[in-house]
Amino acid sequence: MNNIYSKTKLQENSKDKVFENSYSLVDYKYLNSFNVEVSKINEHEVSIDNEEIIAEYPLSFILNDKYINTFLCTPYNLEELIVGFLKTKGYIENKKSLLKFEINESERFAKVTIQEKQKNQDEQIIFLNSLDYITCAPVKSNIKINYDTIYSIMDKNLNSSELFKNTGGVHSVSVFNFDKKIVTCEDVARHNAMDKAIGFCVLNDITLKDKIVAVSGRISLEMILKAAMTQIPIVVSKSAPTNLSIELSKKLNITLIGFVRGRRMNIYANPQRVIKK
Structure with missing residues (x-):
């Protein structure tokens, strides 16, 4: 991508345009976290300490000269996030x-x-309500995964998150080829973390049709739709799914596994891909 990608370096002396009756929330810097002074209370005792706080960075996105969205994200792997x-x-x-790409x-x-x-001629139309719908092709993979691999990849995903260890403020998403980790991405928003992990695979020509995604947080319809759009066959989380994520997983042939904690898990959709050994 070097021939199409350019990145403007942070200029410390650059100033935002100032409008009357307006202000910027903070002086944004390209950092993942900040040290903030906090008052800590234990019972009735008060102490002053410094704590590492996760950064939330606004990135506006313009596609083909049209404004699309502003991401509130953790400011790293931004190329992967957009892709x-x-x-x-x-x-x-x-x-x-x-x-x-700039x-x-x-x-x-x-x-x-x-x-x-x-x-894509294989796409199905799925109505969310009378006014909105999504189009997506069902996942076709016949991959199988055993219990021990599921327990292993969830443990690896949770232990890969350095920002979570330091701040407690991010979600982590990892892509696995069975129990071999390909990438882990972190973000304040779980859907951003998933986009970053998927973007990494797209930029590195890694197919997702036989991969497993491990997620630290709740599984929503949006997360399952992202999996379906990239033909990811198995999504694993330590947390709960929503009812719509379960319904969409069943319709689009995605194996959805939640509450993977220790040696326990719940399979909510398409259990045929999960085997004992």
Whole structure:
């Protein structure tokens, strides 16, 4: 991607435009975390201490000269975040669709130009309500995974998160080839962490059709849709799923596993991919 990607370095002396009756929340810097002074109370005793706090960074996204979204994210792996978002929203098929790619850290925006994606004839229309629907193709993988591998990958995902150990403020998402970890990504938002992990795979030409994703947080419909858009067959979480995530997993042939803690787990959809040994 070096021929299409440019990154503007942070300029310490750059200043935002100032408008009357407006202000910036903080002086944003390209850091993952900040040290903040806090008052700690234990019973009736008060002490002053410094604590490491996770950063929340606003990144506005412009696609083909049109504003799309502002991400509130942890400010690292931003290329992967944008590429994963484009992939899971159906804008691109692979990195060859990326024509121009710029991230401006000081002005806090990403600007991307892409080729228009061709429609997938296998896609199904799934109505969320009378006004909104999604289109997505069912997952076709016949991959099998055993109990011990599931327990192992969840443990590896949770122990890979250095930012969580330091701040307690991020979600982690890991992609596995069975019990071999490919990548772990962290973010204040679990859907951003998943986009980062998927974006890493897209940028490195790693197929997701036979991979397993391990998630530290709750599984929502949005997370399952991201898995389906990249043909991920198995999603594993230490937490609970929502009812819509279970329903969508069943419709799109995704194996959904939750509450993986120690040597226990619940399989909510498509258990045929899970075997004892």
